[in-house]
Amino acid sequence: MPSRQGTVCVKYRWFVIMVFLFSCSVRGQAQENVPILSGGAGFFGAAQGGVHFYQPVLAPVLTVPLGAKWLVESRADLRGFISRENGTSGPYQGKFFGTLEYLQLDYLANSHVTITAGRFLTPFGIFNERLSAIWIGKFQDPPVIAAIGTGRGYSDGFMLRGPLVAKPGYQLNYAVYFSTLSTVNEFESQRGTGGRIGIFLPRTRLEVGASYRRTLQGDGENFQGIDLSWAPYAAPVEIKSEWAHSDGGHGYWIQASYRLSHLTGRDAGLGRLEPVIRMQQFFRSKPVPDDFLPTGNLQRPEFGLNYYLPHEIRLNGSYARQYFSNTTDSNVWEFGITYRFLFPLWPGGSK
Amino acid sequence: MTWRRPLLTTILCVLALSPFALSQKAQPKADDAQMRAQDAKKNAAEGERRFRTNCGRCHNPPEEISPREARAVVRQMRVRAMLSAEDEKLILQYLVP
Numbered sequence: 001m002p003s004r005q006g007t008v009c010v011k012y013r014w015f016v017i018m019v020f021l022f023s024c025s026v027r028g029q030a031q032e033n034v035p036i037l038s039g040g041a042g043f044f045g046a047a048q049g050g051v052h053f054y055q056p057v058l059a060p061v062l063t064v065p066l067g068a069k070w071l072v073e074s075r076a077d078l079r080g081f082i083s084r085e086n087g088t089s090g091p092y093q094g095k096f097f098g099t100l101e102y103l104q105l106d107y108l109a110n111s112h113v114t115i116t117a118g119r120f121l122t123p124f125g126i127f128n129e130r131l132s133a134i135w136i137g138k139f140q141d142p143p144v145i146a147a148i149g150t151g152r153g154y155s156d157g158f159m160l161r162g163p164l165v166a167k168p169g170y171q172l173n174y175a176v177y178f179s180t181l182s183t184v185n186e187f188e189s190q191r192g193t194g195g196r197i198g199i200f201l202p203r204t205r206l207e208v209g210a211s212y213r214r215t216l217q218g219d220g221e222n223f224q225g226i227d228l229s230w231a232p233y234a235a236p237v238e239i240k241s242e243w244a245h246s247d248g249g250h251g252y253w254i255q256a257s258y259r260l261s262h263l264t265g266r267d268a269g270l271g272r273l274e275p276v277i278r279m280q281q282f283f284r285s286k287p288v289p290d291d292f293l294p295t296g297n298l299q300r301p302e303f304g305l306n307y308y309l310p311h312e313i314r315l316n317g318s319y320a321r322q323y324f325s326n327t328t329d330s331n332v333w334e335f336g337i338t339y340r341f342l343f344p345l346w347p348g349g350s351k
Numbered sequence: 352m353t354w355r356r357p358l359l360t361t362i363l364c365v366l367a368l369s370p371f372a373l374s375q376k377a378q379p380k381a382d383d384a385q386m387r388a389q390d391a392k393k394n395a396a397e398g399e400r401r402f403r404t405n406c407g408r409c410h411n412p413p414e415e416i417s418p419r420e421a422r423a424v425v426r427q428m429r430v431r432a433m434l435s436a437e438d439e440k441l442i443l444q445y446l447v448p
Contacts, residue, residue: 036423063423071426108429111436129431136410166435173433202404231408238408312414344419 035064035345039075040135042338048322049330053083059101059134062345074103075133100186101154111166116159116177119189123161123175123196124149124211125242126227135340138276139304139318143253145282147292148244149194149213149223155179156189171200181217191216194223205231211244221247221288236261248291251282251298257306267310274306276318284325296326304334312340391444398445401438418447 039061045054057079064072082094104118121129128150131137146153159177176195182188194213201207211225225244231237236259243252255278264271282298304318320332406412406428416424421443429439 034419034423036420038424061427063427065423065426071423071430073427073430106430108426108436114430114433116430130409133410161430161433163433163435166437175433205404205408207408229408233403308411310414340413342413342416342420342424344417 033065033067035062036342037062037345038340038342040133040338040340042134042336044140044334044336046140046332046334048332049328050088051083053081055082056080057134061133069108071106071108072104073106075101077101112162112164113160114162116161117157119154119156119187120159120177121153122150122155122179122194122213123159123177124194124213124223125196125225125244126207126209126229126240127242128153131240135312135314135338138255138257138274138306138316139278139302140316140334140336143242143278144280144294144298144300145242145244145251145253148246148251149211149225151190151292152188154189155192156182156187169201169203171202173198173200196225198227205233219247236266246288246291246293248286248288248293249282249284251280253278253280255279272308274308276302276304276306278302278304294324294326296324298325299323300332302332314338314340391448394441394444395448396445398441398443401434402442402445405432405434405438406442416446421446 037060039059040057041059042057043054044057045052057077059075059077061075062073066072077099078096079099080094080096082092084090085093100119102118102120104116104120107115109115121132123129125146127143127146132142132146132153155177157177157179159175161173161175163171163173165172174195174197176193178193179189179191181191192213192215194211196209196211198207198209207227207229209227209229211223211227213223215221215223223244223246225242227242228240230239238257239255241252241254244250255276257274257276259266259271259274261271263269266272278300279302280298280300282294284294284296287295300320300322302318302320304316307315309315315335315337317335318333320334321329322332323329402412409432413424425439425443425446428434428442429436434442
């Protein structure tokens, strides 16, 4: 018959083994699914028609993978707007805004379907979903037509998306969504439906997409868009363009960037420099309240320079000449610095 | 008592031969490991190609990324850039060799 001391030892032994196994499993799980905090921080300045203003921006992205098929992701935009009290005179004063741009739960159902619920970036064209992060966009300002089909930029509802066909020679991708009406302060969204379909040719890195949105409230406005993106392998060139149409007007932007990496390599001297040009036009057809678009016709050629410093820091400066039918033409000078960050949310080794 | 001696002899024989048996088995394992390493290298190269094809057309690759961060980043990119499950797996093998 085992002694009491022996029974206690056996009990403790099992306890120690269980604790060891549990800690191993938690450790394994932790290495599989570590939440991360990434995003960008920046400081931007601009001068237009004698008015100077500055914007400190923090845009953190929280990514939490759960198990093998789930993902929670969220991005906020915390931005200050600092300018003189009377535009060109008076003391500087600042206002600060916070926007929850997306907070979504994704379920990776299979290789072709991801189901998303919550607040998400409206899939219309390429700018809103792919290029709106402050450390990605080549210019500080979004395109003038960015609000066509996206409004504030986000929708509250659910979405299906993924690659419909993924062959070595071509890929067909899609995103369809339904957004509900929300009038909750800071969580406003419009009732609407729409989507985007794109064909991507991996061998040439050329993608063409078409987008559609219909607002299911008010007058039921329709929006259409076409986008093009080309990044040839042969040269460090990127060409991107969008055309979009709404009841209030239509317009386009086309942008080309060229990284001078062939001169000294990507990571030295001039190889870190990237000239960018963008041309955009908007044609107003009728006034539509709260459509976030210019009130008249607008043309805006722009030239910019980006310089990629080590440690994910980028400097940028640009000049634009804005021709606007409702006011006098103006020069727009902009400069900025952005920092891209990425780190795990809980401590651990680099592995 | 008579059965103890043959049993002991058998056990000793088994123990004595076991290194040879193990070394015989280790050979296929070494081949397997070599093949797995080759596959991993091939997959990582394919993952790099898919990374350049899909991710590199919108933004620069991160200067450094630890294996702990890579899983969340690649899963997020699967949703955002509409990558297939195979793309996700191969890109992850490239980022976390």
